[in-house]
Amino acid sequence: MELLEFENVTMDYGNSVEVISNLSFSVKKGEIFTLLGPSGCGKSTILRLVAGLETPTSGTIKIDGVTVFDSKINLPAEKRKIGLVFQDYALFPHLTVFENIVFGLYGQKGKYKKQKANELLEIVNLVGYDKRYPHELSGGQQQRVALARALAKEPALLLMDEPFSNLDTSLREKMRLEIYEIIKKTHTTAIFVTHDQGEALALSDKIAFLDSGKMTQVGTPHELYWKPTCKDTASFMGKATVIDTYFDENGVDNIFGINTSENDYKACSGTLCIRPELVSICNDGNYHGTVEHISFIGSHKEVIVKYTADNTDYLISAIAEPFTQIEKHMKINFDIDSKGLIAWNES
Numbered sequence: 001m002e003l004l005e006f007e008n009v010t011m012d013y014g015n016s017v018e019v020i021s022n023l024s025f026s027v028k029k030g031e032i033f034t035l036l037g038p039s040g041c042g043k044s045t046i047l048r049l050v051a052g053l054e055t056p057t058s059g060t061i062k063i064d065g066v067t068v069f070d071s072k073i074n075l076p077a078e079k080r081k082i083g084l085v086f087q088d089y090a091l092f093p094h095l096t097v098f099e100n101i102v103f104g105l106y107g108q109k110g111k112y113k114k115q116k117a118n119e120l121l122e123i124v125n126l127v128g129y130d131k132r133y134p135h136e137l138s139g140g141q142q143q144r145v146a147l148a149r150a151l152a153k154e155p156a157l158l159l160m161d162e163p164f165s166n167l168d169t170s171l172r173e174k175m176r177l178e179i180y181e182i183i184k185k186t187h188t189t190a191i192f193v194t195h196d197q198g199e200a201l202a203l204s205d206k207i208a209f210l211d212s213g214k215m216t217q218v219g220t221p222h223e224l225y226w227k228p229t230c231k232d233t234a235s236f237m238g239k240a241t242v243i244d245t246y247f248d249e250n251g252v253d254n255i256f257g258i259n260t261s262e263n264d265y266k267a268c269s270g271t272l273c274i275r276p277e278l279v280s281i282c283n284d285g286n287y288h289g290t291v292e293h294i295s296f297i298g299s300h301k302e303v304i305v306k307y308t309a310d311n312t313d314y315l316i317s318a319i320a321e322p323f324t325q326i327e328k329h330m331k332i333n334f335d336i337d338s339k340g341l342i343a344w345n346e347s
Contacts, residue, residue: 002026002062003189004033004050004157009059011045011213019045020056020213027157027191027206032183034192036200037210038236043193045213047159050191051084052077064156083150085160089142091134091149097121098130101148120148123182139167140175147179151186158183158190164199176203197237201225209233226275226340234273234342239302241274241316247345255309256287258338265345273342276302279318281326285333289316291326301326305334 004027011020020042027033035043048054050061052068052075061069063082068075091100101120102113121127124144134142143163150158163179164172180203183190194200200207201221208218209232217224217233228234231242245253247265252258253272260270281303289305292315301320306313318334320326 001029003029003031003064004191005060005062006046007060007062009049009061010057011042011049011054012057018057018213020049023059023213023215025208025215025218027189029189030187031205032180032190032192032203034194034200034204034207035210036194036197036207036236038195041210042213043195043210044161046210047161047191047193050080050157051082051159052080081156083153083155083158085143085146085150085158085163087162087165089134089146089166091142091145093134095133096130097126097132097134097137097145100134100145101152103149104153116152117148120151123151123185124148125178140171143167143175144178144182147182151182151188156189158188159193160190161193162195163192164194164196172199173202179203201237209236226342228273228342230344231271231273239276239317240342241272241276241314243272243274243314245270245272247343253343255314256336258336258341260338260341260343265343268345271344273344274316274336275340275342276317276319278337278340279305279316279334280337281305281318281320281324281332281334283333285335287334287336289332289334291328291330291332294326294328296322298322305332 006023006025009020009023010018012018035046037043049056055074056069063080067073068080098117101117105113121130124147126144164175167175176199192203204221207221207224208215211232217229224233225237228237234240235242245255247253247260247268247270249267251260251266287307289307291303292306293304295302300322303318303320305316305318307316
C-alpha cells in the first residue's frame with residue numbers, strides 16, 4: 001500500500017524554469033525511499049513539497065491516503081503527519097534532551113510524555129542522557145535526539161534531508177547503520193535525501209535518481225548499480241568506465257570484442273558501462289594495457305589502466321588486491337567479466 005503519492009507535480013518559482021517537472025512517484029508503507037542526485041537536481045525541493053514547506057505549482061500529493069495538496073487543498077505542515085530531521089538537527093540549545101524529544105507533544109499529559117521519551121531514549125540508545133543539553137552531546141548523539149524528536153509524534157512519514165553531512169566519515173557510516181535499524185524497528189516509512197551514492201546504496205529499499213527535476217530511474221539499490229538505464233545514472237552510481245562503441249551484426253562491440261548478442265544489440269551504435277569489479281588484472285588476460293594511476297584504499301587498490309584500440313586510448317578502472325605488486329607505467333594484462341557488463345543501444 002502506498003503511503004506517499006505524487007501525481008503530476010510541477011514546481012516553479014514564477015519563471016519559465018521548472019524545478020520539478022510533472023513528477024509522479026509513490027512510496028510504500030515501511031519503505032526507506034531515497035532521493036539521490038547531484039546538487040540542484042530538485043531532491044530537497046521534493047522533500048519540502050511533501051512537508052508543506054513549499055507549494056507546488058500544480059499536481060496532487062497524498063499522504064497515507066489523505067490529499068494534502070491539490071488545486072483546492074493545501075494542508076499546513078503541522079497537519080501532514082510527518083516528522084522532520086534537518087541537516088543541522090535543529091535542536092533547541094536551551095532545552096534538555098528530554099525536553100527536545102517531547103517538544104512536539106504539547107497537550108499531552110506529563111506521564112505520557114515521560115513514557116514516550118523513555119521509550120525513544122531506549123530505541124536510540126541514549127538512556128541516561130535525558131537531562132543533558134545539546135552542547136553536551138556528540139554529533140552522532142545530537143542526530144539520534146533529532147530522530148527521537150521526529151518519531152515522538154508517531155508520524156506517518158519521516159523526512160530526512162542530508163542528515164549525515166555534518167558527521168565525519170567513520171561516524172557517518174556508523175550512524176547510517178544505526179538509523180536504518182531504528183527506522184526498521186519502529187516500522188517507519190522514510191524519505192531520505194542525499195547526494196552520496198554510498199549512503200543511498202547502504203540505507204535504501206528503493207532509490208530514485210534525479211536529474212534536473214526529473215526521475216530518470218527508480219529501483220532497488222542493486223538495480224540502479226547493476227542495471228542503470230542511462231549514462232547519468234551509471235556514472236553517478238559508483239565508479240564506472242562509460243564508453244561509446246558500435247555493436248556489429250553479431251552483437252560484438254568494436255572496442256573490446258565482447259559479445260552482447262543476448263541483449264539483441266546488433267549493427268547499431270551503443271554504450272558500454274564497465275564497473276571496476278568486472279576488471280581483473282591477471283597474467284593471462286586477453287587485454288593489454290599500461291597502468292596510468294594507482295590509489296591505495298586499504299582493502300584494495302584502485303587502478304586506472306590505459307587500453308588502446310584502433311589508435312584510440314581508453315582509461316579503464318580496475319580493482320586489485322591490496323598486496324598486488326603493481327606500479328605506474330607497468331605493462332599489464334587484464335580481463336573483463338562480460339556477465340555483469342552494462343550496455344545500451346543508442347540507435
